[in-house]
Amino acid sequence: MALRPPLLPADPDAPFPPGASALRQPDGLLAIGGDLTPPRLLNAYRHGIFPWYSDGQPILWWCPDPRTVFRTGRVRLSSRFRRELRRSCWSVRADTAFEQVIDACARIPRDGQHGTWITAQMRAAYVELHHRGHAHSVEVFDGQQLVGGIYGVAVGRMFFGESMFSTQSGGSKVALAALARCLHGWDWPLLDAQVENAHLLSLGAELWPRDDFLAQVAVQTQMPEPPNAWTSRFGTWPARLLADPST
Template identity: 45%
Template sequence: MYFLTKDLYFPPVEEASFEGVLAVGGDLSVERLLLAYRNGIFPWFNEDEPILWWAPPERMVVVPALYKVPKSIRNLINRNLFQVTFNQNFKEVITNCREIERPGQEGTWISDDIIASYTQLHELGFARSVEVWQNGELVGGLYGVDLGHVFCGESMFSKVSNASKIAFVALIKELKERNYKLLDCQLHNDYLEQLGAFEISRDTFMKVLKYVD
């Protein structure tokens, strides 16, 4: 494992541990975060831990051009139960992602420092949000880092049933229209798999990440 100094540097992703941990330490400056994401690396750690930087051997992704919306979600969309916006309330979305209770998960990795850093990324145009509304209330959403051809999803939340699914599908539709190559969902979980995400190797992910039209 590589221990970061103040220098803006990350080792090659191939040096990550079997679990995917590449480096520890450093900071959450905009410059370091952008360097990380542009090189297939992301931070993930608990509030009481040092910053851990990950480059897992398998990457959970969606290919927008190939994505088929599940029938159950198409039916939800057709019922017009929700309204979707983009980049209208980033701070509230990331705050809800921190505060929402998740089964089997104690605490959150979305600290005050994370919120401050990603909000700054948003203000500079590198982080974006999707908001899902119902009767004028924010009931779901997601946020992530936008690299221009790959969108790196960070977290989502849902206060009512299916709201995060609506945000997820709305994002993919937007990415498809803008010819994005991948939606990066980072690590495998069953919920993402149910929504249609799948794993690819780190090598394949890096080839797509580094390729720009």
């Protein structure tokens, strides 16, 4: 008989089941139902849990084992890509085109994926988190054209990446590396990437046992986040700065 994860109660402040109780098959499925209100979402992220489902499904909540994680000081760009960046005229900034980034992430074709998990309900939920200062985007521009980006959720000094995209080769790599560069400078040690794939691993992602990941999340999400909006803290700077491996 197949095991079923528990249904979440209607109260958005109700606790989630412990991450360690998630199913092995499918890996990491923890709970079903509930809603995507800001209190529920922030409660989930504080405990290393994220929603992921498709149209026609109930809301599914996940906490996989192992967890794919970047150390913010160890994102890896190839020497060839760094050489290309030295000639780049792209610029990078944050939180100036959040809705464009999430829409681009929803539209971009992905291998083995039909449609998108960024449903209208998910989009509305993360736009609301953005308006409340919890969801952020890093954007890569070629002049006035958006060519890459990443968005996710910040709680305390922990960043949970949700999705990224490119419309020109390397756009998502620049967005990820730029985000990691700034997080590292702000003393945020980790960037959650949720589920492994070959592309993330090639950029330096690590596979962490779930217990180790959740222990770090418990610490980082309780730390105070420095004040000021991300747009001003991040600034606008040329992507070619990423060509120097020491930065």
